[in-house]
Amino acid sequence: xxxxxNQAISNILYWVTRKRWLIVAFVISLxxxxxxxxxxxxxxGHRTLIIVVxxxxxxMGEAIPLPAVAMLILILEVILEIDTPNGVATSFMSDxxxxxxxxxxxxxxxxxxxxxxRLALGIIKMTGNKTWRIAFGFVAISAILSSFIxxxxxxxxxxxxxxxxxxxTSKDQKVVHRLATLLLFSIAYGCAIGSIGTPSGGGxxxxxxxxxxxxxxxxxxxxxxxxxxxxxxxIEIPFAVLILWFTFRPNQTILDSAVRKLKVNxxxxxxxxxxxxxxxxxxxxxxxxxxxxxxxxxxxxxxLIGVFLYLSFGLIEWKDxxxxxxxxxxxxxxxxxxxxxxxxxxxxxEWVADQAIYGMQMIVDDVGFLRWxxxxxxxxxxxxxxxNAATVAVLGPVVLNMGGDPIILGLTTxxxxxxxxxxxxxxxxxxxxxxxxxxxxxxxLKAGWKLFIMSVFxxxxxxxxxxxxxx
Amino acid sequence: MKFLIAIGSKxxxxxxxxxxxxxxxxxxAGVTIVYVGEKISAFSTSEVQLAQENLENWELDRQGxxxxxxxxxxxINHDYITSSGDIEGFTxxxxxxxxxxxxxxYLEGNxxxxxxxxxxxxxxxxxxRDEVKRGEFDVTIIGASxxxxxxxxxxxxxxxxxxxxxNYQREKHYxxxxxxxxxxxxxxxxxxxxxxxxxxxxxxxxxxxxxxADFREDYKKASAWADxxxxxxxxxxxxxxxxxxxxxxxxxxxxxxxxxxxxxxxxSPLVKFFKGSxxxxxxxxxxxxxxxxx
Numbered sequence: 146x147x148x149x150x151n152q153a154i155s156n157i158l159y160w161v162t163r164k165r166w167l168i169v170a171f172v173i174s175l176x177x178x179x180x181x182x183x184x185x186x187x188x189x190g191h192r193t194l195i196i197v198v199x200x201x202x203x204x205m206g207e208a209i210p211l212p213a214v215a216m217l218i219l220i221l222e223v224i225l226e227i228d229t230p231n232g233v234a235t236s237f238m239s240d241x242x243x244x245x246x247x248x249x250x251x252x253x254x255x256x257x258x259x260x261x262x263r264l265a266l267g268i269i270k271m272t273g274n275k276t277w278r279i280a281f282g283f284v285a286i287s288a289i290l291s292s293f294i295x296x297x298x299x300x301x302x303x304x305x306x307x308x309x310x311x312x313x314t315s316k317d318q319k320v321v322h323r324l325a326t327l328l329l330f331s332i333a334y335g336c337a338i339g340s341i342g343t344p345s346g347g348g349x350x351x352x353x354x355x356x357x358x359x360x361x362x363x364x365x366x367x368x369x370x371x372x373x374x375x376x377x378x379x380i381e382i383p384f385a386v387l388i389l390w391f392t393f394r395p396n397q398t399i400l401d402s403a404v405r406k407l408k409v410n411x412x413x414x415x416x417x418x419x420x421x422x423x424x425x426x427x428x429x430x431x432x433x434x435x436x437x438x439x440x441x442x443x444x445x446x447x448x449l450i451g452v453f454l455y456l457s458f459g460l461i462e463w464k465d466x467x468x469x470x471x472x473x474x475x476x477x478x479x480x481x482x483x484x485x486x487x488x489x490x491x492x493x494x495e496w497v498a499d500q501a502i503y504g505m506q507m508i509v510d511d512v513g514f515l516r517w518x519x520x521x522x523x524x525x526x527x528x529x530x531x532x533n534a535a536t537v538a539v540l541g542p543v544v545l546n547m548g549g550d551p552i553i554l555g556l557t558t559x560x561x562x563x564x565x566x567x568x569x570x571x572x573x574x575x576x577x578x579x580x581x582x583x584x585x586x587x588x589x590l591k592a593g594w595k596l597f598i599m600s601v602f603x604x605x606x607x608x609x610x611x612x613x614x615x616x
Numbered sequence: 617m618k619f620l621i622a623i624g625s626k627x628x629x630x631x632x633x634x635x636x637x638x639x640x641x642x643x644x645a646g647v648t649i650v651y652v653g654e655k656i657s658a659f660s661t662s663e664v665q666l667a668q669e670n671l672e673n674w675e676l677d678r679q680g681x682x683x684x685x686x687x688x689x690x691x692i693n694h695d696y697i698t699s700s701g702d703i704e705g706f707t708x709x710x711x712x713x714x715x716x717x718x719x720x721x722y723l724e725g726n727x728x729x730x731x732x733x734x735x736x737x738x739x740x741x742x743x744x745r746d747e748v749k750r751g752e753f754d755v756t757i758i759g760a761s762x763x764x765x766x767x768x769x770x771x772x773x774x775x776x777x778x779x780x781x782x783n784y785q786r787e788k789h790y791x792x793x794x795x796x797x798x799x800x801x802x803x804x805x806x807x808x809x810x811x812x813x814x815x816x817x818x819x820x821x822x823x824x825x826x827x828x829a830d831f832r833e834d835y836k837k838a839s840a841w842a843d844x845x846x847x848x849x850x851x852x853x854x855x856x857x858x859x860x861x862x863x864x865x866x867x868x869x870x871x872x873x874x875x876x877x878x879x880x881x882x883x884s885p886l887v888k889f890f891k892g893s894x895x896x897x898x899x900x901x902x903x904x905x906x907x908x909x910x
Binding site for chain 1: 653656662663664665671673674676679745772773884889
């Protein structure tokens with residue numbers, strides 16, 4: 146056929162089936178390019194929205210590597226004459242990208258110090274050997290730690306603790322399935338709940354802070370964020386434990402022998418080393434920097450100072466940071482933030498916000514409630530099928546253009562992006578516990594939908610009762 | 617020859633491993649066992665890698681290592697590989713990251729030469745295709761899957777013969793069913809089938825199926841060639857000329873107590889992609905193991 150060998154045709158077919166979402170994105174973008182722009186939307190805004198559609202399809206379909214998606218965004222922004230090459234380059238790098246880069250590197254530095262064994266000992270000392278208390282300890286510690294050092298750092302440190310307890314209980318996976326599910330989800334959901342607590346809990350919080358400041362809508366400090374978000378984090382912990390316990394109640398109500406074996410295992414590590422003490426001190430310094438210096442230096446630069454100190458003191462080697470840092474994600478978020486800024490600049494974000502409000506007004510009249518509903522539900526759903534940080538990067542400019550108090554809407558959106566309970570792809574922590582092989586995809590829905598509803602309800606109460614008291 | 621056996625879990629992969637190893641032994645083939653874990657989202661690859669590296673500090677295995685360990689012990693317990701005596705189970709073996717999505721287990725002594733153990737993560741078709749290309753395997757052996765189009769994709773995109781181990785029961789006495797026609801791959805398929813039949817001492821049926829009662833001369837010649845080959849090979853056999861629909865007739869003869877061996881279709885990949893092929897349909901609808909020889 147057309148001079149192609151069967152092998153060549155087979156290879157082409159293989160490429161087409163694997164890259165079908167790339168082809169779909171291309172066809173849809175061509176179609177959108179040739180339809181006339183709506184009257185209320187600028188041509189640049191129209192072309193920006195085409196890029197948004199392409200990016201959403203490519204990220205969801207994973208048709209091409211993430212760095213390739215990032216490059217496509219930057220290329221299209223210039224080719225479609227949305228901005229100049231220098232303008233695109235300027236919008237690509239920001240403090241939020243520095244923060245994402247720095248926090249991913251800090252995660253590698255912290256995890257490699259072997260502090261997880263001390264953490265395990267601390268948790269077990271606090272909780273004792275009753276399973277429900279261990280689950281409570283896992284959720285609470287994961288939530289509180291991840292609010293400061295980021296969710297996947299905590300998940301990477303907590304995973305071996307949970308797996309050791311499970312393996313010490315029984316090697317038969319059928320016997321320990323519910324116990325494993327309970328402990329692993331306690332980590333994943335604890336981390337998700339915790340990530341809302343402070344700006345450093347997740348890159349998406351910093352992206353939102355960056356948008357608010359970039360668009361001239363105000364500013365929110367590290368401590369302000371804590372005042373708004375931390376109470377909700379603390380309230381969510383017991384509810385999450387109850388939901389997890391009643392969904393995955395295990396047969397083993399006491400983990401006596403498993404806990405004893407874990408204690409023996411972790412006490413072998415001896416006293417805290419100088420490097421470990423230095424690591425903790427550096428992180429405390431970074432935290433203080435975020436609290437007191439971020440208004441002057443930015444959250445990203447403070448995180449990079451932390452990485453610089455870890456490298457300078459020889460606590461981590463560059464090759465380890467290089468190997469375990471997801472450079473593709475950093476580049477993608479840089480490009481996604483650039484796209485978000487172009488959405489604002491070209492009026493695309495405002496147009497989408499107007500259309501969403503107008504469309505929903507046919508069902509509900511209350512615009513204030515509509516803004517809240519769109520920011521929470523759209524973010525909550527997209528975060529579970531896309532990824533939480535990508536969701537905020539794309540939706541942030543739209544939400545901030547819906548009117549109302551941008552700080553409140555920005556916070557609401559960032560917090561809703563932590564409701565990543567329903568799928569494996571929702572967040573790295575969900576993926577980390579899934580990689581243990583002990584939880585199935587269907588397990589995520591079992592407790593996830595209950596946590597999702599509980600979290601939305603709590604967010605509604607906090608944002609309508611508590612937040613107005615702060616302003 | 618080189619065989620690749622894909623396994624998924626301790627619970628469901630025993631028949632695949634058992635039959636795969638028996639067939640590999642018949643061919644005196646080198647065997648590599650591969651476990652393909654689920655795809656990791658591109659957003660989380662480094663984070664998952666970090667968590668998995670941290671597990672090693674706790675002497676905990678990553679997902680899939682336990683399945684490979686089980687497979688390794690199964691091979692030793694069933695004398696498919698020799699036990700050197702000084703090796704206890706999986707102790708001392710090393711998991712080495714070769715690529716982002718591929719790890720190899722290096723076994724002690726000469727076991728690495730006897731059997732390869734590979735751990736992969738990602739889309740199963742892509743991973744098996746890459747592994748087959750990398751290792752130049754002749755046959756890929758895999759258990760039946762409930763996933764739609766799995767068999768189609770295996771046959772369409774993997775550049776080796778495909779043996780789908782469906783509904784295999786060790787205690788059952790199987791027969792061999794060879795599909796014979798004038799297609800170029802038939803001779804290779806008959807040779808493969810006879811080798812297995814000789815090794816397992818299976819009664820063999822070589823069937824030539826025509827859609828009409830009037831058999832083409834090429835079909836008759838192919839059947840005669842198969843008859844001669846089977847007679848010389850010394851296996852107990854019969855040759856049959858049947859008319860009817862290919863898939864229905866093959867499955868009616870095969871029921872659940874045959875091992876089917878067929879040559880792959882020579883149709884254009886484009887036609888096979890949209891319309892399928894006879895071997896594919898037999899493989900999808902049969903209730904017994906089936907080998908499609910490329």
